[in-house]
Amino acid sequence: MVKVHGERRRGLTKGLWWLVLVFLVFTGGCWDRRELEKLAVVVGIGINLAPEGEGYEVSYQIVRAAQIQSPGGSGSGDEELRPFWILRSRGPTVFEAIRNATLQSSRRLFLSHNQVLVINEAVAREGLMPALDFFIRDHEPRLTQWLLLTAEDPVQIFDASAGLERVSSQAISDLLQHYQLTSKIRPVRLSDYIALTMEKTAANTLPRIRTIEHAGKKEYILDGTGIIKGDKLVGFLDPKETRGLLWVLGEVQGGVLTVDVPGEKGKATLEIFDSASKVTVQAEAEQIRVKIEVQMRSGLGTQTVYTDLSTPDQFKKLEQWQAEVIKAEIEAALAKARAYKADIFGFGRLLFGRDNRSWQRLAPDWERYFVEAPVEIKVKTAVEELGLSTRPALEL
Amino acid sequence: MAQELISPRQLTFLVISFTIGSWIVLPSGIEAWQNLWLLILFALGQALGFVYLSLFLFRRYPGKTLFAVHEFVYGPVLGKLISLLFLWFFLQTGAGALAVFVTLLKTTVFTDTPDLALLLPWVIIIVYGCRRGLEVIARSNEPLVLATVGLILVSVFLVLNAFKAENLLPLFNQSLATVFWNTLGIAVFPFGQNVLFLMLLPQVNRPQKVRGAVLRGMVVAGGLLSLLQFLAVGVLGRTGELFVFPTIEFYRMIIIGQVLTRLELIPLLNFLTMGFIKIMLCLYTLAVGTAQILELRAYRPLVLPLGILILVFARQIYPSISLHLHYIEEVQPLVSLFFCFFLPMLTLGVSFLRGGAQQEMAS
Numbered sequence: 001m002v003k004v005h006g007e008r009r010r011g012l013t014k015g016l017w018w019l020v021l022v023f024l025v026f027t028g029g030c031w032d033r034r035e036l037e038k039l040a041v042v043v044g045i046g047i048n049l050a051p052e053g054e055g056y057e058v059s060y061q062i063v064r065a066a067q068i069q070s071p072g073g074s075g076s077g078d079e080e081l082r083p084f085w086i087l088r089s090r091g092p093t094v095f096e097a098i099r100n101a102t103l104q105s106s107r108r109l110f111l112s113h114n115q116v117l118v119i120n121e122a123v124a125r126e127g128l129m130p131a132l133d134f135f136i137r138d139h140e141p142r143l144t145q146w147l148l149l150t151a152e153d154p155v156q157i158f159d160a161s162a163g164l165e166r167v168s169s170q171a172i173s174d175l176l177q178h179y180q181l182t183s184k185i186r187p188v189r190l191s192d193y194i195a196l197t198m199e200k201t202a203a204n205t206l207p208r209i210r211t212i213e214h215a216g217k218k219e220y221i222l223d224g225t226g227i228i229k230g231d232k233l234v235g236f237l238d239p240k241e242t243r244g245l246l247w248v249l250g251e252v253q254g255g256v257l258t259v260d261v262p263g264e265k266g267k268a269t270l271e272i273f274d275s276a277s278k279v280t281v282q283a284e285a286e287q288i289r290v291k292i293e294v295q296m297r298s299g300l301g302t303q304t305v306y307t308d309l310s311t312p313d314q315f316k317k318l319e320q321w322q323a324e325v326i327k328a329e330i331e332a333a334l335a336k337a338r339a340y341k342a343d344i345f346g347f348g349r350l351l352f353g354r355d356n357r358s359w360q361r362l363a364p365d366w367e368r369y370f371v372e373a374p375v376e377i378k379v380k381t382a383v384e385e386l387g388l389s390t391r392p393a394l395e396l
Numbered sequence: 397m398a399q400e401l402i403s404p405r406q407l408t409f410l411v412i413s414f415t416i417g418s419w420i421v422l423p424s425g426i427e428a429w430q431n432l433w434l435l436i437l438f439a440l441g442q443a444l445g446f447v448y449l450s451l452f453l454f455r456r457y458p459g460k461t462l463f464a465v466h467e468f469v470y471g472p473v474l475g476k477l478i479s480l481l482f483l484w485f486f487l488q489t490g491a492g493a494l495a496v497f498v499t500l501l502k503t504t505v506f507t508d509t510p511d512l513a514l515l516l517p518w519v520i521i522i523v524y525g526c527r528r529g530l531e532v533i534a535r536s537n538e539p540l541v542l543a544t545v546g547l548i549l550v551s552v553f554l555v556l557n558a559f560k561a562e563n564l565l566p567l568f569n570q571s572l573a574t575v576f577w578n579t580l581g582i583a584v585f586p587f588g589q590n591v592l593f594l595m596l597l598p599q600v601n602r603p604q605k606v607r608g609a610v611l612r613g614m615v616v617a618g619g620l621l622s623l624l625q626f627l628a629v630g631v632l633g634r635t636g637e638l639f640v641f642p643t644i645e646f647y648r649m650i651i652i653g654q655v656l657t658r659l660e661l662i663p664l665l666n667f668l669t670m671g672f673i674k675i676m677l678c679l680y681t682l683a684v685g686t687a688q689i690l691e692l693r694a695y696r697p698l699v700l701p702l703g704i705l706i707l708v709f710a711r712q713i714y715p716s717i718s719l720h721l722h723y724i725e726e727v728q729p730l731v732s733l734f735f736c737f738f739l740p741m742l743t744l745g746v747s748f749l750r751g752g753a754q755q756e757m758a759s
Contacts, residue, residue: 020520020524136638139503139504139505139507142657143648143649144649191632191635194638195633195634195635198634198635198637352565352566353562356569360569
């Protein structure tokens, strides 16, 4: 009898455990489910100062999934047919502004797939981190978003025609990733920005974007670079100077370079194949000494003069001319950086890594050491190809 | 109590998962982030010393759990008091891991889910596992360890294009005080916690192999954690200092061909499996230890109430992640050092003194 009772009890416990297991399997994990049709997938976020009062005005480019699939919707034209929706909202902080957007949007904003953060320059002048902190702290946005500066209202950028793409944020993200076709902009991810901000001596750069009017349609163009020193926008680099910066960082992986042919009325354009740089920073008692060595390879892309530039002698000259151009670009960038006292090249970072003791000694007064540093620039170039033709069709 | 036996290899695996445990997502010694991967290796050396010494207790009293040794060395009353202190330590360790579990899931994946909905199923499974006994825990642990080791090794290939060697420099820029304090912090948590295994060693079927098994487990776990930190610093650079869960953030940075993203599930999975085993071992030891102190025949009836106790404690002693981080940084090294090194050494010393006295009396 006692034994039977024990058996029954054991059976009961076993049954209970099974019940618990079934309960766990079928009830767990439904709490935070998010269905695609209940989400507003944000692909671009713009941050601007609120027009009146304190706080921020945040704008969003939200994908209309249905319109993306149907071939009917075009980039512009009928508002209802565009594959995205632009929304803006205000709040004292970026986070509150984003939450306030749900007063207008029937769906909750979903930030995980955001591609670009377009920041108005007025915000950048006051300091970026107060606006960016939310994107670091919150679990949805990723650190791999691209950062951009604009002088205009970010909505203008989102509103512009996306060209061959459907959604402008996606197109901008693609543009940035093809930077090496010109090497005239420097794409920066949110993570890069934070990393450089945490280096006390370094200054950040962010690419700029602006709209242009073209045949009655608005389009956008990447144009130059903003210098961010101590989290605040202080100045700008033009595309040439930007490439000067890229040469030093060793990030030029393509693009073209035009040289004047002395003594002739014309130019030659060379295609950059790749480049590499080696920067050494040497700390001395009262100054730093910087040595920049750049190596690049290129090929003759086109020429506008009637003399033959394809001979070995001319190649030697081309190498020399392009080295001068590169050197001039680097010097232009260096002059700007010195003018703003902003270490955009990361000389301090190099010293921090290689010679930490000296860095700690020099860091408090880094601006002065950076500006006064003698910089030696060495450029070694090679022209290696001349395309498919051996000489110009017409020589004079 | 029927003795359940595990093999030395299973012991090694248990040590690996207990060490990796919650550390994989919430590391100690974050102050020295840049050199953390090196500090892990230093700390591993230090902890190997601690544990090697502690294991002399088991050599001297083979077949006895730590609590039995306490009673033997200090006498029944003082021995039980010291054992009670250790119970607190096990409870706190388990509750800590459980608190990390809740915070991590609440901040990354299940933001709107109530705490209890996360905790209850988890604790129910842990209680269920504990009631099955050590043998079952050890056996279920084996595939989980293999999966974790596999995922960590696969990560090496996943991060290759995001890895920047420049981020690893400079190798030594912290002050000696920072290095010592954080090395100590890592040596006692996660490595020093392995003092818990002194409670379980009598259940290993080949006692002569115990020491090698424990030390091997620590070396493997230390190597894996160091490798992971190495990758994390290479990818995140100094940015890593900013984050509560740097490992998660490091996996979030991985984007391969615009397709392979959202890989934070890898560390989550590693933590869920390893943390699961860790909390389960804590609860098991807690139950077995309590049974020994109260001189009960079976530990099983204690598992459910103690499980609920851990659950309550997890909410009570770690009310916020900010406090938790502060605790890990400032207090935990000392508390853990007391339990992981000082108390075992004291016991060993006293036992030598008393053992010497007994021998004199015998002669």
